[in-house]
Each structure stands twice: as structure tokens, then as C-alpha cells.
Amino acid sequence: MQNMIGDPIPLLHGVQSYSTAPERRDAAANRARILMVAEALFAEHGVSAVNMAEIAEEAGVGKGTLYRNFANKGELCLILMDTQLREFQDQRLELMRSQSESGIPCLEQLAEFLEALVAFTEVHMPLLFEVQQDTQALNEREIQRPHFWQYMTAYGLLRSAVRAGELPADFDSAYMAEALLAPLAPPTFRFQREVLGFDVDRIAEGLNLILGALSSLQRIIA
Amino acid sequence: MQNMIGDPIPLLHGVQSYSTAPERRDAAANRARILMVAEALFAEHGVSAVNMAEIAEEAGVGKGTLYRNFANKGELCLILMDTQLREFQDQRLELMRSQSESGIPCLEQLAEFLEALVAFTEVHMPLLFEVQQDTQALNEREIQRPHFWQYMTAYGLLRSAVRAGELPADFDSAYMAEALLAPLAPPTFRFQREVLGFDVDRIAEGLNLILGALSSLQRIIA
């Protein structure tokens, strides 16, 4: 469940570049410049206030070039998060490995994972929000939406929990993984944060409580 | 889906019409015509394949007129569901009243509510999806998004459950109501249905299981 990412090549995402001819020098330079410009503009004006034409212009390329490198605004945002996304992933994987060795229950690991994910989502909301928009287009390319590994991680931990007897044998891990992550979907999360005014801790605690409730399920039956 | 058409004070939503001068005859006729045309076009081509210009043209009005009546596509869709939304609401309220009288536990009522809501969401997905899009614009007018009463209902039942001792006293009903409804947010629901292939019953059961787990929480403590 790790590393479904694309590892050989750094920008995992480098749309093509899988072994066919290396890309042209100027093309690479353009892509790098676009990313830097986008990051700067986003930082200055906010993600939603910057449009693709501005990015292209500021980077000194045409829109065609911009879209040649990034299928849409969402993909551009995703790639801007790439490093941090990978770091986060690696950290969690490492942590979970050591937690498993220490015999920490899977559900507890999942609780910590969700807590960390809440923090991550909070920090990267603006970019994540854009990414979420065009899920469809993203699926068509070979890019992994963040949701995918989140799902795989949660699903994996739930399945392990079932195997370990922390959850009933007929527990629907696949659905539950989705249900637990649903409140973290960017539009939903944003609504809770900005409209309802829930703070980050409250959300984390809420999710934690659901997990607690699920684990008590098994205790009841036993 | 009949008759959300013109009737006098039709749409709780009727953007203005709160006691000021009655609207002009031709305006009412236009609005009614727009709604009929939209319904027909949506039925024929699917909601997402029909654009606002087409609706205006087919209804024989300008885009200005269309937008005078409906702030955006989402609002138009919302009003098309109006009758059914109200019926659903009324049914559930009535049902809950009788359930309460029969002493059925609040959490059980909530479980049934969620099950019904899953069915409702499934049926109205295409319209709900559009509605969800422009939450912001909707909030600014005095229109109730479907989410609002869903939330109030769930929240109310959870609070009653706490009062009835079915849940711990420090239970965060407000957050939990949101968390339970999150999987029903149109984009999330649609993803689960169409991409992951979960069927409606599976989703309903999953939500039901979470509720079951939550109720067992209290049993543990007691």
C-alpha cells in the first residue's frame, strides 16, 4: 500500500518520461519555471484568486505549454504538494511500521493516522480543494489522488484490525474506510471549519470517538 | 415531480414575494415555463448535459430572465426538487413524532432517518450534485440547502439521545451529526456509488453500523 506512487522518477507525476526519450531541455526548464511561478502567485494572492492564464503569462509561456505540462489546475496543485505529500506518507508508513512492532493496536494506529491527516488537510486545504475539483480528469491520467493512499492506509489498518480481532470478522473495512475519511473531503472539511467553526482539535476528537465506538463494538460481542 | 410549477406562494424559496407587491403575471408565467422546460431537458439529456443558455432559449426567454428567477443552476435544481424535498421532510417529521410516542429510541430513529436519506440521495443525485456546487451563492440568499435540515434533524436526534441517556453526556452531537452526514455529501456519495461500486444497501448498512457502535459506547461506560 505504499509507494503506489511511481518511484523511479522524482516528480512521480512527470506525465510521460517513463523510459521513452528524455524530455527536451527547454521543456524541463519551462515546467520548473511554471511551478515556481505558480507557487509564488498562490502564496501571494491565494490559490483560488490566481488563474491559469496569469500563471502562464508570468512564467513567460503560452497557455498551451502550461496545459501540456499540467492537465488542469488541480493537477498543478497536486504536483506543488508532491514533496510534502510524499514526506507525510513516508513518515506515517515508518511510524506505523514501528508501532506495529511495538504491538500497538491497529485501531490506535488508525486513530493517530486520522489525527495527523486532519492536521495535514488543514494545512493544505487550499491546494487540496483545487485538486478535489477535477477528480475525474485526474483519474484518467496516472496520477494518484491523495485520497487514494489515504483510503488504502485506512483500509489496510481496518483489515489488520479485523485480522487481529480488534473488530468483528464481518466488519466492512472498505466502506468504513470511506466513511471515516468522508469528513476530510476538502469541501466537507472546509465547511466544518469555516462555516460551522469547528476547530481542528474538535474534528480530530470526533473522529477519534467514532473509532473508539467501533472498537467497543467488538468488546460487546466478545 | 409535478407542480413545483407556479402555485402562488410556491417555493418557500420564492426569492422575494414576502408580502411586497405581487409579481407580475408574465413574470410568473415565465418562471413556470422555465421550470417545466428545465425539468424536461434534464429528463431528456441529463442534468449536467444541459446548460443555462439552452434552458433560456427553449423557454423563450433571455438569460437575464432566467437568472432573475434563479441565482444559478444549483438553485434552479434545488427548486425543481422542492416538492419532493418537502414531502420527504414532512414524512420523516411525522414518522419521528410517532416513533417518539411509541418510545422508539432516538438512535434507532436516526438509523432509519439515515437509511431513508441514503435512498433519497440516491434518487436525486444528479440534482443534488448541482446544488452542492454553489453552496456559497445559495447561502447568501435565504434558501435552505438540503444539508441544513438534514443536519438539524440528525443533530436534534443525537441531542435527544444524549438526554435520554442513550449516549454519554459529553457526546459532541454537533460534530457527530456532521460526521455521519459527510458520506452523503453528493460528491462523496457519488464517488462511493460510481467509482467504488458500493451499492445503496451497503452504504446504509455501514452508516447503521457506526450508529450501532456509537450506542454501544454508552453501554460500555454504564
Place this chain on the structure above:
DNA sequence: TTGACAAACGGACGCGAGTCCGCTACAATT
């Protein structure tokens, strides 16, 4: 070097949402 052929470029274009504002015509008033 030079030639040639993709890859890469760039900006005009199409599309759909939603806005704006000058014009129209309803209905209230005399």
C-alpha cells in the same frame, strides 16, 4: 554543418457560467 522530424510552443478559440444595462411593457393611477 546541415537537414529533418518530432516535441514543444503559444495564443486564438470554444464553451458554459454568470453579469450588466438599456429597452419593453405591465398594471396602477388619473
Place this chain on the structure above:
DNA sequence: AATTGTAGCGGACTCGCGTCCGTTTGTCAA
């Protein structure tokens, strides 16, 4: 019936996204 103020109308326009396609240019082979 004529007058008039205003709600209502219509469609050109703006905006942002994303596409298309004729042109340029890096790279590689001769």
C-alpha cells in the same frame, strides 16, 4: 384611455477553463 414608474426582459459581454492547431526549435543522424 393616457400616463408613468418600475418590475421585468433580453442578449451582448466578461471571465476562467481547457482545447486546437499552425509554427518554432531542440536534437539527432548524416
